[in-house]
Amino acid sequence: MPPELLAAIEAIESLPGIGKRSAMRIAFDLVKRGPLRVANFTAALKTLAEGVTTCSECGAFLSNTAGSACSFCTSPKRTHETLCVVENASDIYAVENTGEHNGLYHVLGGVLSPLDGIGPSELNIPKLFSRAKSLGTKEVIVATNPSVEGNATGHYIADALKPLGVRVTRIATGLALGQLLDYAETQAISQSLRQRVDL
């Protein structure tokens, strides 16, 4: 194989969720497209990397040309009373797609992980506390991933904010929608039993 092809396949394989075979298919497709169309493609990626920053308030993705605060933070239609806490800026779109949350967001940039040396000040947690105060937030919804660290991060936030009169909630975990009971992990079933709701 030509070295240019090998190098491109290796680069494409580094993308998340792309294996060797997909990387090869993509590389062959790019050769077929030719220099001009590939230049258009890479220009879009360059613009992405250079043109997207994060909101100085909440950490959401933000266009460089759109000022320092994002459309969530500046929207007059969104309530300041609920604040949804997520690990990564990309998680905002997953929550936003549900249409269930009409408040603001706060991106932590990760989860607490003492073993890896990630404490509250390595994350965007101090800023969360100051925002909750200045915004007059009534409820913080912790929407970190349902991992051990995600749960621990939620408890840390709850311990700090509940004494200040802020309600702190955690998104429900348990059985996934459509998941079969006898294929589910025991832990997931026990969680959905403990967090059962009245019908």
Added chain:
Amino acid sequence: MPPELLAAIEAIESLPGIGKRSAMRIAFDLVKRGPLRVANFTAALKTLAEGVTTCSECGAFLSNTAGSACSFCTSPKRTHETLCVVENASDIYAVENTGEHNGLYHVLGGVLSPLDGIGPSELNIPKLFSRAKSLGTKEVIVATNPSVEGNATGHYIADALKPLGVRVTRIATGLALGQLLDYAETQAISQSLRQRVDL
């Protein structure tokens, strides 16, 4: 979502085998990498698109810097007696990975498709006939995809080359390795019955 992100997701979604969700994941990952690492990534794609051409003899992928004939055509270790015919340059690697073929290759650039106006001269077929003659080829292995057009292309090549004393063979089709009989298409089963081999 910032327009730069939307544009990049749309561009990434145009790659083969990449859906909306994968495209989003990749775009988020590129934002996280930052301008410098994305520049390295796009440089590899640019080098690919500008640096890869095809062998003037067989049509295999070839580095711009490597002369006009590929390593298959110039290798003294490969026999000129068998010529494996494939649809696309990328198919060469699929055949090459088997280690079963030690002859040369010939890329057609597609298959015959009269309804789409693709006849022999739209493909690399005239060149195949002249190569088979000048190389003194004894067997042409037709390794086009097992589609109606792929088969028809094989028959066309056989009709032209057999009168010249060239053996023309077709790669076997039938049941895929590991495929369950009761999940297979009837056509695949009948093909594997007709092409049965002695044990």
